Amino acid sequence: xxxxxxxxxxxxxxxxxxxxxxxxxxxxxxxxxxxxxxxxxxxxxxxxxxxxxxxxxxxxxxxxxxxxxxxxxxxxxxxxxxxxxxxxxxxxxxxxxxxxxxxxxxxxxxxxxxxxxxxxxxxxxxxxxxxxxxxxxxxxxxxxxxxxxxxxxxxxxxxxxxxxxxxxxxxxxxxxxxxxxxxxxxxxxxxxxxxxxxxxxxxxxxxxxxxxxxxxxxxxxxxxxxxxxxxxxxxxxxxxxxxxxxxxxxxxxxxxxxxxxxxxxxxxxxxxxxxxxxxxxxxxxxxxxxxxxxxxxxxxxxxxxxxxxxxxxxxxxxxxxxxxxxxxxxxxxxxxxxxxxxxxxxxxxxxxxxxxxxxxxxxxxxxxxxxxxxxxxxxxxxxxxxxxxxxxxxxxxxxxxxxxxxxxxxxxxxxxxxxxxxxxxxxxxxxxxxxxxxxxxxxxxxxxxxxxxxxxxxxxxxxxxxxxxxxxxxxxxxxxxxxxxxxxxxxxxxxxxxxxxxxxxxxxxxxxxxxxxxxxxxxxxxxxxxxxxxxxxxxxxxxxxxxxxxxxxxxxxxxxxxxxxxxxxxxxxxxxxxxxxxxxxxxxxxxxxxxxxxxxxxxxxxxxxxxxxxxxxxxxxxxxxxxxxxxxxxxxxxxxxxxxxxxxxxxxxxxxxxxxxxxxxxxxxxxxxxxxxxxxxxxxxxxxxxxxxxxxxxxxxxxxxxxxxxxxxxxxxxxxxxxxxxxxxxxxxxxxxxxxxxxxxxxxxxxxxxxxxxxxxxxxxxxxxxxxxxxxxxxxxxxxxxxxxxxxxxxxxxxxxxxxxxxxxx
Amino acid sequence: xxxxxxxxxxxxxxxxxxxxxxxxxxxxxxxxxxxxxxxxxxxxxxxxxxxxxxxxxxxxxxxxxxxxxxxxxxxxxxxxxxxxxxxxxxx
Numbered sequence: 001x002x003x004x005x006x007x008x009x010x011x012x013x014x015x016x017x018x019x020x021x022x023x024x025x026x027x028x029x030x031x032x033x034x035x036x037x038x039x040x041x042x043x044x045x046x047x048x049x050x051x052x053x054x055x056x057x058x059x060x061x062x063x064x065x066x067x068x069x070x071x072x073x074x075x076x077x078x079x080x081x082x083x084x085x086x087x088x089x090x091x092x093x094x095x096x097x098x099x100x101x102x103x104x105x106x107x108x109x110x111x112x113x114x115x116x117x118x119x120x121x122x123x124x125x126x127x128x129x130x131x132x133x134x135x136x137x138x139x140x141x142x143x144x145x146x147x148x149x150x151x152x153x154x155x156x157x158x159x160x161x162x163x164x165x166x167x168x169x170x171x172x173x174x175x176x177x178x179x180x181x182x183x184x185x186x187x188x189x190x191x192x193x194x195x196x197x198x199x200x201x202x203x204x205x206x207x208x209x210x211x212x213x214x215x216x217x218x219x220x221x222x223x224x225x226x227x228x229x230x231x232x233x234x235x236x237x238x239x240x241x242x243x244x245x246x247x248x249x250x251x252x253x254x255x256x257x258x259x260x261x262x263x264x265x266x267x268x269x270x271x272x273x274x275x276x277x278x279x280x281x282x283x284x285x286x287x288x289x290x291x292x293x294x295x296x297x298x299x300x301x302x303x304x305x306x307x308x309x310x311x312x313x314x315x316x317x318x319x320x321x322x323x324x325x326x327x328x329x330x331x332x333x334x335x336x337x338x339x340x341x342x343x344x345x346x347x348x349x350x351x352x353x354x355x356x357x358x359x360x361x362x363x364x365x366x367x368x369x370x371x372x373x374x375x376x377x378x379x380x381x382x383x384x385x386x387x388x389x390x391x392x393x394x395x396x397x398x399x400x401x402x403x404x405x406x407x408x409x410x411x412x413x414x415x416x417x418x419x420x421x422x423x424x425x426x427x428x429x430x431x432x433x434x435x436x437x438x439x440x441x442x443x444x445x446x447x448x449x450x451x452x453x454x455x456x457x458x459x460x461x462x463x464x465x466x467x468x469x470x471x472x473x474x475x476x477x478x479x480x481x482x483x484x485x486x487x488x489x490x491x492x493x494x495x496x497x498x499x500x501x502x503x504x505x506x507x508x509x510x511x512x513x514x515x516x517x518x519x520x521x522x523x524x525x526x527x528x529x530x531x532x533x534x535x536x537x538x539x540x541x542x543x544x545x546x547x548x549x550x551x552x553x554x555x556x557x558x559x560x561x562x563x564x565x566x567x568x569x570x571x572x573x574x575x576x577x578x579x580x581x582x583x584x585x586x587x588x589x590x591x592x593x594x595x596x597x598x599x600x601x602x603x604x605x606x607x608x609x610x611x612x613x614x615x616x617x618x619x620x621x622x623x624x625x626x627x628x629x630x631x632x633x634x635x636x637x638x639x640x641x642x643x644x645x646x647x648x649x650x651x652x653x654x655x656x657x658x659x660x661x662x663x664x665x666x667x668x669x670x671x672x673x674x675x676x677x678x679x680x681x682x683x684x685x686x687x688x689x690x691x692x693x694x695x696x697x698x699x700x701x702x703x704x705x706x707x708x709x710x711x712x713x714x715x716x717x718x719x720x721x722x723x724x725x726x727x728x729x730x731x732x733x734x735x736x737x738x739x740x741x742x743x744x745x746x747x748x749x750x751x752x753x754x755x756x757x758x759x760x761x762x763x764x765x766x767x768x769x770x771x772x773x774x775x776x777x778x779x780x781x782x783x784x785x786x787x788x789x790x791x792x793x794x795x796x797x798x799x800x801x802x803x804x805x806x807x808x809x810x
Numbered sequence: 811x812x813x814x815x816x817x818x819x820x821x822x823x824x825x826x827x828x829x830x831x832x833x834x835x836x837x838x839x840x841x842x843x844x845x846x847x848x849x850x851x852x853x854x855x856x857x858x859x860x861x862x863x864x865x866x867x868x869x870x871x872x873x874x875x876x877x878x879x880x881x882x883x884x885x886x887x888x889x890x891x892x893x894x895x896x897x898x899x900x901x
Contacts, residue, residue, distance in 0.1 A: 202884045237892045288884055292895065301899030304891070627873035639874060643881035650885025658892055675834065682830050690823045693864045697816055787866075794864045798857045805833055805849045 014558035016100035016615075017505060021107050022086030023403065026396070028107075029078040030472070032114055033389075036070040039063045041465050044427075048458035050446040057442040061128035064440055066117065068131030069151070072250060073158050074114045076384065077200075079392050080253030081165060084193045086403060088169070090496035090503060091190050093178025093512045093520075094623070098171040098633045101559050101615060102164050108566030109161035116154035116570065120147035123578055127151040130440055132243070133214070135225035135235035140218045146578055152215045153573040159208040160569070166201040167640045169193065171633050177624040178495075180514030187494050188270060191277045192256025195284045199245040199252075202288070205644045207242035209651035210235065213750060219576075219591075220738075222746040224655060229662040229743055236298055237658070238651055240291035248287050251383060252280060254391030255322060258344040261398050262326055264492040265341035266333035272325040279318030286315040296367045305364050312362035319355055323348065338490070339413035343394030346421050350386025354379055357432070370435065377439050378431035386424060393420070393471065400475065401485030405501040408478040412470055419467035426460025495520060505557075511620070561610035568606055572599025611768065638788050642795050649799050652754060656747040656806060663743055669809050672737070672744055677728045678808030681721050682800065685759075688717035689797045692790050699773075699783035707778060711770045714793070718763040725756055748807055755803060758796045765789050822863045829856050 015021065043063050046054040055063065085103070089096055097103045120126040124145030129137045137143060173194050177186075186194075213224045214235075224230045263270045270276060292300060292308035326348055335341060357379040360366050370376060400408050430453040437450050444450050488497040495512065496503070498520065510523045575595025619633055628636050660666055669675070691713035698706030732738065737745045769789055772778065778786055829852050840848050862868040867875050 202881065206888065233895075237888070237895070241888050288887055289891065292891065295895070300895040301897075303899030304895045306899075307891075307894070628871070628877075630871050631874055636874070639877060643878060646878075646881035647885050647888075650882075650888060654885070654889040654892060657889060658896070661893065662896060669837070679830070679834055683827065686823065686826045686830065689826075689860060689864055690819060693819050694816065697819065791865050794860050797864075798860050801856045801860070802850075802853050804830075805853050809833060809837070809849055810846055 010558065013563050014104075014560050016096075016104045016557045016559055016562070018085050018089050018096050018100070018103060019403075019503065019505075019507075021103050022082045022084070024107050025078050025082030025085055025110070026403075027082075028111055028114070029075050029082060030475075032070050032074045033079070034468070034472070035118070036067050036075055037465050037468060039067040039070070041461055043067065044458040044461040046442065047444075047454045049455065050444050050448070050451050052443050055442065058125065058128065060442040061130075061440070062121065062126040065127045065130055065133075066121070066151075069117060069127070069155075070114070071384065072131060072246065073155070074110070074117065076250035076388050076392070077162070077253075078110055079396075080193075080196075080250070080257075083257065083392075083395050083399060084169065084253065087399060087496055088173065088190055088193055089176075090499060090507060091494050092173060092176065092181055092186065093495055093508065093514070094172065094176040094620075095507045095511075095618075096557070097168050098176060098617070099168050099637065100557055100617065101562050101610070102168050104559065104562035105566055106161045106165040106168065108563045109157050109164070109569065112566050112570035113154045113157035113161060116157060116573065117151055119574075120150040120154065123147040123150050132239060133235075134239075135214075135230075135232045138214055138218075138235070139226045140221070141226060146580075149215065149218055149577040150574075152211050152218070153577040155211045156208065156215070157569060157573055159204050159211070162200055162204050163208075163641070163644050166197045166204075166644070167637050169197045170201065170640050171637045173197075174628050175623070175625045175631075175633050175636060176620070178512050178514055178520075179622055179624055180516070181624045182514075183626065184274070185514060188259035188273060188276055188280075189253075189256035189494075192252045192259070192280055195280045196249050196252040199249050199284050199287060201640065201644050202647050203242040203245035203249065205647035206238055206651045207246075209648050209655070210238040210242070212754070213238070213652075213655060215577075216750050216753075217746075220749075222741045222749060223743060224659070224746055224750070227659065227743055227746075229659045230655070233295075233298055233300075234655060234658050236295045237291070238655065240294045241288075241651075243294065244291045245284070245287040247380070247383065248283060250388050252284075254347060254388045254395070255280070257395035257398065258326065258347055258391050259322075260492075260494065261340045261344040261394055262329050262348075264398075264490050265336045265338060265344075266329055267336075267491075268329055268333050270325065271328035271331075272321070276322050276325045279321040283315055283318040286311060286318075290315050293362060293367070296364050297371055309362055309364060313359065316355065316359050316362070319351075323352060323355070338397075339408070339410060339417060340394045340398035340490075342414065342417045343390050343397065346417065347387045347391035347394060350382050350390060350424070354382025354386055357382065372438055374431040374434035374437045374439055378428050378434075381428045381431070386428070390420065390424070396471075396475070398490070399496075400478070401489050402496055402499075402501050402503070404479045404482070405485055406478055406482030407485045407489060408482055409474050412474045416467050416470040416474065419463055419470070423460050423462075423464030423467055427457050427464050428460070430454070430457045430460075498522075511623075514624075557615075559610075559613060559615060561606050561613060564606040565603060565610065568599050568603035570599075571595050572603065575599060632784070634784065634788060635791070638791050642791065645795060649754075652751045653802060653806065656751055659743045659747060667744055673728070673732075673748060673808050675808050677724060678804050681724050682804045684717050684721045684724065685797050685800050688714050688721070689794050691717060692793045695769075695773075696783060696786045696790055699778040699786050702779045704773070704776065704779055707773050708770065711766055711773055715763060715766045715770060718759055718766065721759055722756060722763075725752065752803060752807065755796065755799055758799070762789075762793050762796055765792070818863060822859050825859060826856055 012020065012024065015024075042055065043060060046052050046060055085097075117126075124147045126145075126147045127133060127143070128145075128148075129143065138148075173190065177183075213222075216222050217225050225232075225235055259270055259273075259276060290308060290311045292304050293312045296305055296308070330345075357375070361370060361376065361379065397408060397413055400406075434450055434453050437444065437448070444454075485501050487500050490497070498512075499507065508522075513521045515521055572595070575592045575598070577591075578595075579591040631639075691710045695707055695710035695714060698704075698710055729738075732745070738749065741749070766789070769778075769786060772785075833849060833852050836849060836852075837845065861878070867878065
């Protein structure tokens with residue numbers, strides 16, 4: 001028994017298998033769904049009657065905020081990516097994600113970030129100003145609780161997790177599709193995930209930059225968000241630039257699931273599937289230019305309000321196409337009303353209501369009237385809960401047999417659906433009528449006529465919340481005693497259904513091939529429909545399902561380092577955020593150094609173990625990998641990471657521009673930061689780029705001494721750069737610049753500091769490479785690691801190429 | 811071949827240093843209105859040189875260059891539209 005438990009614990013802690021990690025994501029997000037639900041029910045109880053005092057205003061505000069943050073970041077996306085983890089490799093015909101250990105690390109970062117967010121309740125107060133964390137309330141002056149810092153740390157860890165995940169999925173989906181599976185042949189769910197990841201990759205770095213700026217403001221007393229020149233408008237921009245794509249990030253996977261479920265249960269191909277995919281891509285692109293509609297009342301110029309009105313209306317058009325396609329698919333279909341289909345249909349109905357009410361808010365005049373009211377709360381809950389959660393629950397029932405190999409209780413699932421839909425409408429529809437009730441108020445006077453509608457909404461909340469207990473019960477019980485489901489209980493067409501339920505650890509004995517005639521072939525076996533429903537023949541893939549024997553390619557794939565690295569990051573951030581306030585004014589924090597030290601030590605040990613571990617990932621060459629056929633997986637991963645870094649530094653530099661062009665009293669060039677320092681650092685860093693590229697050239701030429709000398713030179717030059725930078729900081733510190741930050745000092749401190757951290761990280765990599773080079777590595781054609789390091793180092797150099805003129809010459 | 815490549819790297823390095831030198835001395839050459847634009851233009855050419863020759867984008871498939879450019883376009887959108895909010899269309 002003890003041995004079995006130890007094996008089980010080891011498996012789940014160390015697993016790198018995409019299906020295990022998918023299950024971990026799904027279970028964790030369901031637990032957090034329950035936690036966020038309890039917060040919501042408590043809030044609704046408080047609002048059920050006028051002058052109620054179930055919660056104090058302080059606690060209510062924390063509940064509102066953490067409920068929103070948990071649902072958006074720790075429930076909706078992770079649940080979707082639980083499915084994506086489990087299903088996408090099966091659907092595109094590969095054995096795992098491109099970087100399995102990175103996948104494991106993403107999960108553990110996600111888990112620890114969620115723990116950290118919940119811990120924030122126990123350190124003074126959790127974040128308490130709504131999920132948008134608006135400035136200037138988010139500054140230390142107005143929200144001094146240490147719990148807020150903890151929340152910021154949790155968000156940083158969560159974005160790190162998401163960035164790792166995005167890179168992994170993008171490389172996998174671009175580079176590891178089964179032979180013949182061209183992008184245009186993928187069904188809508190993989191497309192929805194691909195487009196979602198694209199948005200995640202470019203939207204989340206903006207949020208990361210925003211939270212980093214906020215954390216530094218709070219911890220070190222810089223003034224980005226407490227100054228008039230930056231302040232609320234700067235926060236609005238960097239937050240909503242991420243925030244609006246985020247709405248689609250949580251919605252698109254549900255749309256993908258619905259678009260897989262409806263054709264399966266209607267027994268018809270998706271009507272206009274190419275247009276649906278095109279619409280997803282179009283909406284994703286437009287989503288990056290609509291963020292200003294959240295800022296209509298902030299005093300942005302009239303040109304901007306016009307622009308954002310147009311783009312906001314434009315972004316609704318692709319969704320019209322998607323809804324019409326889904327409805328057309330249902331036309332004259334003999335629909336099998338199983339639970340997944342019911343939830344999919346319910347999600348579409350809710351989405352129509354949520355979508356149309358969103359278009360109202362594109363109008364500046366209506367937005368002025370409705371902004372900040374319960375109308376908006378109703379609108380976005382129709383999208384977030386009505387479409388996303390309901391759609392994702394459809395996915396839960398749909399893939400439950402595939403994941404567990406057992407069927408759920410269909411009757412219970414239907415009761416769950418009916419209660420969920422009734423509860424949902426009773427909960428949220430009254431909020432549309434609460435046009436004049438401000439959101440985020442803790443109570444209201446009996447003189448208002450809001451009492452009855454609020455009471456109704458609370459009753460709806462209880463029904464909706466209670467219905468979810470049926471879901472948990474059904475899933476738990478059926479996973480233990482449900483009848484065996486067989487490989488394909490729905491007669492579905494996508495590739496995962498051709499495998500046994502649950503699929504074997506290695507997924508495929510033979511990698512399938514997608515044929516030009518619309519079939520999928522395993523070796524010399526018979527062809528199966530390719531999942532798009534283009535073939536008229538609805539085949540029975542069961543007969544051709546892959547056997548359950550263990551492939552020689554399968555390895556256990558266990559690694560302890562991802563969970564340890566994530567834990568190291570967790571305690572490091574805990575140490576960084578739970579310190580005591582050092583100065584009351586401006587509020588700044590003294591970190592808790594013992595925890596930080598522990599985190600650093602454990603991080604170094606894990607990194608060392610990670611790099612020394614033999615963990616082979618097979619990179620198949622006979623796969624579909626357009627448009628990056630000639631680019632190796634790791635190189636594409638590095639470039640994708642650098643793409644995210646471009647946005648991160650773009651936001652930092654953009655924030656500098658924002659406050660600079662908004663501040664008439666900026667000191668002239670050379671008066672605050674000495675040009676000769678900047679010039680010297682530029683020369684040093686450019687020279688280090690030369691030595692870095694010479695190291696690669698030496699490795700290619702088999703020149704050991706040249707390699708060691710070049711890497712050593714890069715290390716010394718990196719150290720020299722930081723030495724000059726540190727000297728400049730000490731000199732500025734001695735002159736009092738950091739005591740009372742001005743905006744020039746704030747922007748300089750944060751931007752060059754962040755860049756300095758990147759230089760330091762590059763130096764750590766150089767030490768590793770140098771040690772390996774001294775032992776004779778990289779000289780025999782195995783120099784790709786050097787090349788990848790070079791990509792990073794040169795990027796850091798490029799960033800400085802812009803920082804130098806911006807801070808020293810302008 | 812290796813010799814040629816090393817020569818190219820040195821040539822790029824020389825160009826980067828020369829451009830940096832021009833940047834530092836630019837204020838004495840260019841009138842104030844165009845100064846910032848020219849300075850950022852020089853920085854952009856330096857970045858392009860590094861990306862093309864040190865990061866080898868010049869020799870990579872176009873799809874990879876396009877992938878990198880997407881990030882730059884999105885970052886520029888954020889900066890550009892934020893600038894418009896602040897400075898365009900106000901009475």
